[in-house]
Structure formats: C-alpha cells, structure tokens
Amino acid sequence: MSKTVLVVDDAAFMRMMIRDILAREGYVIHEAVNGRDAVEKYLEIKPDIVTMDITMPEMSGLEALRLIREQDPGARVLVVSAMGQQKMIVEALENGALDFLVKPFQPTKVLETVKKCLQTTPRG
Amino acid sequence: MSDDMTAYRDVFLSESAEYLQAMTEGLLALEAEPNDLEPVETVFRGAHSLKGMAAAMGYTRTQELTHKMESLMDTVRKRVQVADHGLIDLMLRATDTVQTVIDDESGGGDAVDIAPMVAELVARTAGASSAPGPVTHHGAGESARHPSDEDGARYRIRVSIEESCVLKGVRAYMTLKRLSHMGTIIDTTPSAREIEDEQFDRWFEVLFQTTSAPEAVRNAVLAVTEVEDALVERVETAPTAPTVPAETGAAPASPARSVPKLSDTQTVRISISHLDAMVNLVGELVIIRSRLERVARQSGLPDMVDALDALQRVSADLQQEVMQTRMVPVGNIFNRFPRMVRDLARDLGKDVTLITEGLDIELDRTVLDEIGDPIVHLLRNCVDHGIEAPEERQAVGKPTRGTVTLSAEREREQIRITVTDDGRGMDVERIWQAAVARGLADPATRESHSESDILLYVCMPGFSTVDKATRVSGRGVGMDVVKGKIEYLGGSISMRSKRGVGTTVSLVLPLTLAIIQALLIAFGERVYALPLGAVDEVLGLEEVNVTTIDGRWVAELRGGDVVTVQHFDPTEGLSAPGAVAPAAGDHLVLVRSGEETRALIAPSLIGRQEIVIKPLSRLLRGLHGLGGATVLGDGQVALILDPRTLFRTEG
Numbered sequence A: 001m002s003k004t005v006l007v008v009d010d011a012a013f014m015r016m017m018i019r020d021i022l023a024r025e026g027y028v029i030h031e032a033v034n035g036r037d038a039v040e041k042y043l044e045i046k047p048d049i050v051t052m053d054i055t056m057p058e059m060s061g062l063e064a065l066r067l068i069r070e071q072d073p074g075a076r077v078l079v080v081s082a083m084g085q086q087k088m089i090v091e092a093l094e095n096g097a098l099d100f101l102v103k104p105f106q107p108t109k110v111l112e113t114v115k116k117c118l119q120t121t122p123r124g
Numbered sequence B: 001m002s003d004d005m006t007a008y009r010d011v012f013l014s015e016s017a018e019y020l021q022a023m024t025e026g027l028l029a030l031e032a033e034p035n036d037l038e039p040v041e042t043v044f045r046g047a048h049s050l051k052g053m054a055a056a057m058g059y060t061r062t063q064e065l066t067h068k069m070e071s072l073m074d075t076v077r078k079r080v081q082v083a084d085h086g087l088i089d090l091m092l093r094a095t096d097t098v099q100t101v102i103d104d105e106s107g108g109g110d111a112v113d114i115a116p117m118v119a120e121l122v123a124r125t126a127g128a129s130s131a132p133g134p135v136t137h138h139g140a141g142e143s144a145r146h147p148s149d150e151d152g153a154r155y156r157i158r159v160s161i162e163e164s165c166v167l168k169g170v171r172a173y174m175t176l177k178r179l180s181h182m183g184t185i186i187d188t189t190p191s192a193r194e195i196e197d198e199q200f201d202r203w204f205e206v207l208f209q210t211t212s213a214p215e216a217v218r219n220a221v222l223a224v225t226e227v228e229d230a231l232v233e234r235v236e237t238a239p240t241a242p243t244v245p246a247e248t249g250a251a252p253a254s255p256a257r258s259v260p261k262l263s264d265t266q267t268v269r270i271s272i273s274h275l276d277a278m279v280n281l282v283g284e285l286v287i288i289r290s291r292l293e294r295v296a297r298q299s300g301l302p303d304m305v306d307a308l309d310a311l312q313r314v315s316a317d318l319q320q321e322v323m324q325t326r327m328v329p330v331g332n333i334f335n336r337f338p339r340m341v342r343d344l345a346r347d348l349g350k351d352v353t354l355i356t357e358g359l360d361i362e363l364d365r366t367v368l369d370e371i372g373d374p375i376v377h378l379l380r381n382c383v384d385h386g387i388e389a390p391e392e393r394q395a396v397g398k399p400t401r402g403t404v405t406l407s408a409e410r411e412r413e414q415i416r417i418t419v420t421d422d423g424r425g426m427d428v429e430r431i432w433q434a435a436v437a438r439g440l441a442d443p444a445t446r447e448s449h450s451e452s453d454i455l456l457y458v459c460m461p462g463f464s465t466v467d468k469a470t471r472v473s474g475r476g477v478g479m480d481v482v483k484g485k486i487e488y489l490g491g492s493i494s495m496r497s498k499r500g501v502g503t504t505v506s507l508v509l510p511l512t513l514a515i516i517q518a519l520l521i522a523f524g525e526r527v528y529a530l531p532l533g534a535v536d537e538v539l540g541l542e543e544v545n546v547t548t549i550d551g552r553w554v555a556e557l558r559g560g561d562v563v564t565v566q567h568f569d570p571t572e573g574l575s576a577p578g579a580v581a582p583a584a585g586d587h588l589v590l591v592r593s594g595e596e597t598r599a600l601i602a603p604s605l606i607g608r609q610e611i612v613i614k615p616l617s618r619l620l621r622g623l624h625g626l627g628g629a630t631v632l633g634d635g636q637v638a639l640i641l642d643p644r645t646l647f648r649t650e651g
Helices: A012-023 A035-045 A061-071 A086-094 A107-119 B003-032 B037-057 B060-077 B085-106 B115-130 B168-180 B192-196 B214-222 B272-299 B302-325 B337-347 B365-386 B390-395 B428-437 B443-448 B451-459 B479-488
Strands: A004-008 A028-032 A049-053 A077-081 A099-102 B153-161 B183-189 B203-210 B227-235 B327-329 B352-357 B362-364 B402-411 B414-421 B492-498 B502-510 B515-523 B526-531 B535-540 B545-549 B552-556 B562-566 B587-593 B596-602 B604-612 B626-631 B637-641
Touching: A004 A012, A004 A035, A012 A028, A012 A107, A028 A035, A035 A049, A035 A061, A049 A061, A049 A107, A061 A077, A061 A086, A077 A086, A077 A107, A086 A099, A086 B168, A099 A107, B003 B037, B003 B085, B003 B337, B037 B060, B037 B085, B037 B183, B037 B192, B060 B085, B060 B115, B085 B115, B153 B168, B153 B214, B168 B183, B168 B192, B168 B203, B168 B214, B183 B192, B214 B227, B272 B302, B272 B604, B302 B327, B327 B365, B337 B352, B337 B365, B337 B402, B352 B365, B362 B365, B365 B402, B365 B414, B365 B479, B365 B502, B428 B451, B451 B479, B451 B492, B479 B492, B526 B604, B535 B596, B562 B587, B604 B626
Parallel strands: A004 A028, A004 A049, A049 A077, A077 A099, B352 B402, B526 B637, B562 B596
Antiparallel strands: B153 B203, B153 B227, B183 B203, B327 B362, B402 B414, B414 B502, B492 B502, B515 B526, B515 B604, B535 B587, B545 B552, B552 B562, B587 B596, B626 B637
16 A cells, blocks of 8 residues: 655645655655644644654744654654754654655655655654 | 873863863753753763763773763653752752762772762662653653663774765764664764764764674664664773873763874863963063163164064064963853852852853953952852842842843953842942941042942941941942952952842953053152053143142143142152142153042153063052062062052052
C-alpha cells in the first residue's frame, strides 16, 4: 500500500516541489499551509510521515511538531528548513523530529531521507 | 604526577573554573526562568565536560561528583523533575564542592570527602525517579540506557560526514544523540561544543563506552543521514592518557593521534608578575628617555635629538602595547556577583536579581583587582538596605523581586561603574540632620548643599558609626572605606537617590594607574607634577584680568568667567583662597577639582611630561593634596599633586 505524506509549507512553490518529487515515486500527498492547518490535517489523515517547514505564519513548525507528537507519540516528522536555522533544527530534533532537510534540496536526498524515516520507529 | 600531567594541569584548572562559572550562571538563569531549557543544557553539558576532563586528569573524586551532578541535571533535562529552589541550591553547593575538590586533587591532596555531597545528589536524583513528574515523550525508559562508567567496553569512533552535507554540526549532534542512547560518551574531539558549532572539517572522534557490540554501534552511527563512514576501534579502559584540551574551551581531547596542535593556539598565558615587571621597566624607559632628552637639549646635539624623536615614538608604542596586555574585561569580576547577590538575598529572605552590563569593557588589571571589594560592598548595601522585603515591596505596589543593576561604561580615558537598585532610596533630610548631629556639617550651610552633596555624607568617616536607631538608611556602613579606596585609585564616587524609587552609586575610575601625562611646576626649589587630566588651561598673566572681589584675588577670564586665585607653597601648603596675588612672571593654571575650578599660581612652568606614578610611602599617604610621587628625567623626585583633594583646606 502506498504511503501517505503530509507536506507542510506556507510557500505553495515549496509544497509543489516536494509533491512532484514524492508523487513520482508513488507516495500519496496531502498538503497543509501552516502549523495549525498541519495539526488538524494530521489528526484527520494520520499520514505515515510529515515534512514540516519550520518558519510559517499562524503556527510555527516547531509548535506544530510538539502538538502532533503530543497527540501521537508515534508520529514521524521530518523538518525542512532554510540554511542558518541550525538552532531550530536541533530544537526540532530534541522534540522528536526524526531527521531534517535543508533547502534548497536535491530530489534524491528528499527521497532518501523520507525512505529512511519511514523505516525508523519513532520513540513514543 | 608525570611532567605531562603538570603541563595540562594549569589548563585544566582555568578551564574547569570557566565551566563552573558557566554552570553557576546557568543555575541562576534557571532559577529565574524554571521553564527555560537552555540553561539546563548548559549546566548539564558543563557537568558532563568536567567529568570527561577530570577523568583524563585522573581526578577520580571530581569525576564522580560531576558524574552525579550530570545525572541529576539529566532528570531536569528530561523533565522527570523540575528545578525548584532546593535543587538549584543543591547544585550550587555541589559546584562549590567541585571547586574545593579540584583544588584538593590538583594539589595532590586527599583531604576533601565528597561522600556527603554525592549522597545528597544521588538522593535527589533517585527522589526524582521514584516520584516522577510530567514525563515528556522521549523521557520514559531512557535513563536505563545509560550504563555506569564501569560497564562495557570503550571504543574510539571516527565519524566522517558527507562532503555535500550542509549542516554538519547538526548531523554530528544527531550522531552524538544516538550514541548517548547506547552508552556513555566520555569525550569527543574536538569538544562537543565545537562539534555542534561545526568547528571540524569532515570528521570528528568520539570516545565511547557501551555494552553494545561494536557492529551495532557502527550501524547506529551509519543510520544517521549524511554520515559517510564510521570507524569503531576498541581502546583499553585503563586510565586514559591526558591530552591537550583545545584552547577555545571544553573537554580534553581523546588520546593519541587526535591531539590538537599546540601551534593552533593564538593566546599564551603570562604570569601577572611578568606583566608587572614589564610595566615597571617601561616606566623606567620613559624616565630615561626624558633624561636623555634633557641632556641632548643642553648639549645641543641635533642628530641625537632626531634619534630621540624616534625613540620617543617607539617607546610610546611599546608602552601602549604593554598597557594593553594588562587590560582585562570587567566581566572577570562581575561574573561572580550574581551568585553572591542571590545567596545574600536568600539569607535575608529577599528576592533580588542582579543584572550585569558592559561585561566586555576592559580595565587595567591592577585597577580591576582593587575595585572588587568596593563593588561587593555596594552590592551588599543594595541587597541589605536598599531592596525592601518582598511584603514591603508588594505593599507599595512594586514587583516583589527587586532588581540591582551593575554596569560598566567606557567614558574616554575613564570607566564608569554604576550600581543601581530599585529599593527604598535614601532620605536626604535625615542624612543632613544626622550629619549635623554628628558635627560633620554646619546647619547654616544647608542651602549651599545639593542633594548629591548631602548623600555623600554617608561616605564620611564617623557617619557610619551612627547607631541603628538613627541609621537613616543604613547606607553608611563601610561607605567611607569604599570612598577612600576609589579615591586612592584616582577615581571619584557620586550618588543619586529618590525615596521609594531607588539609589544609584557611580564610580568613575581611570582605565589605568601607572603612567599619566602631567604638567611639571616648580615652586621654588621643589618640582611638583599636576595630572594633565585636571588642567583646563595654562594662562599668562597678560591673558587675564587679575582683580579683587570682596577682598579676594580673582582672575577674570576672557570668556567673562571669574575664578579664585589660589596660592600654594611647598612648606606652607595652601593659603586661603584668593589671599595671595600672583607676582609678575607667574602663570595661572586652571585646575578642576570636583565642581570647582581655581587658578593655581605657578611660579615657574617646567613643561609637560609623561610620568610614572609610584605609590607614596605609608607615611605620606593620605597627606592632603598629594597623590603619589614620580622620578623625573634628572633623577629628582617630584611629588604628584592630587587635584581632587588639592583645594580642600578642612583636612
């Protein structure tokens, strides 16, 4: 059965890029436009993995990560960030994110990282 | 101890002190903001690094103690328990114990027993696990993964990261985190801090102890994204050979091949006695130079005058450099005050935060060493007398937590240190009455005293002995000592206070003590040096209009200002202001002393010169109007006039 991915980013362009990379490999894609939207969609869809942008309006990716993992300790979250956000990435990892991607990214790296995360069992 | 060990010891000592300081600051920050996880990490990492360093030095008691501190902080970190006042208190006392034990162990001693402190730490750590608080997502069961230092085998793991990796530091962090779930990270090269700051090229090394198989360790590391390779190599668990810690701080490196090159270091440690000797020698050089100049001028050798010009430039540069090496940031002493204020406040049942500002402002080491005690005194006064008890503050609508601010600012060639509190302030009228009652002030002169003048009465010797009932604000205790010290250092003190709002004490100090520019004046046979900082202008008699007002000799300046003429005689001292008129050929030197400027009669001006201040002998110290002595170019000793006390006739 194909895996579902929730792609969270406030920039439609970034969502489109990740969608294109993953959809080609057979993933089912859902999208959310900010942290709050991500939390709602997560609970509704229960995707296998979330790619989470960090800096977003309404609710940041860090906050969404915390809320999602609070509701579902088994949630797999992969944070996506711009360069120079090292502190936030570390904070996300502290809060249970499995891995991270740095923009701009190569398609192969996105696929590789998503695949690796799906093989990992998050510690609840 | 082997020779190698001795070489590392000094580095260990200064670095461990830095860690303990960082931990103390972290604990205080945590106490102020119990939900802030950043200081928790700082304290945790500090204990962790100290543990690794102590292990490398073979300081087993330090190692055990810091290990227990690390374990306790780990419970806070994982939110198994909160850092309440009791825990912070325990950790602060533990850092004190660590310092004592380090002193003991580094001196080869065996006197300090850590058992009681270890027992307390263990009890508090265990207390946490038996009654867990809110547990976060990744907390449960995690502590079980930490084997004790005695368990398992030790490995050196060399981890290389893909070249294309963008955030190597975070990858390394993920690797270390993963490893910490499988065993104990004893040490890393470079330090954990440097690794997280990406201060490594393609690879870093971890000294790791675990019960897991080496293959499992390798696979765990390789599972981290963008890790290129991991070499796992078994090392003996016998005491690790000490290694050279990196200059930038953090733990000593793992043994053998990965020792950081000493040549990487950009700084050297110089003993203070060397610096003092250098200043003295430069001082001598300045004196000899002026002597040579004198000889050259008298003998009229133009070539020599040229050469001396060059010497003048070089020696000025040298002097500048030497003085610069003696400059240290005030943070060096300011950093220990937050802890002191906290402890004092707790003893008194008060709630006080100390805010420090301008920590990177630099000051000559001799000045800095001297002002520590006065500042402690001012801070104690703030906490003890300035800041009210929490109930009292609440009653008047202030926040229950009082704030004391200690700041340093650079003002040209001076530094201003201010201590401000938001406490009850001082009562100017009562201080005035007390000063009158003690015979320190003349009641008739009330009008001519500004509020800040009156506040300064608390710095008068004799004021502080006023007993409790009439103690006014209690500010007086020891303030005479503080003022004396600051003035001895060539500084001044001033105060501002508003009832119910708070008090500010400002200290203005010279950046350096040793060498100053001075105007040399001959009074008869004797030569005196007047610090140029206090001289506004030197005027010939033809440039002013000398006249009398109410029987006093005054000089009317071109701008229309009128200043009192002041006569000075080496044997007689100061005459009454305006009592003596200048004679033909005299100059008038406009000297600032506090708020007042007077025209000092200078019978003969010798010129401007750099002088090296030599402290006065005990006999002459405190003598009115004198601030030290110096040796002139011709070998003659000149006394230095102290502009701050020069015009004071009452003493």
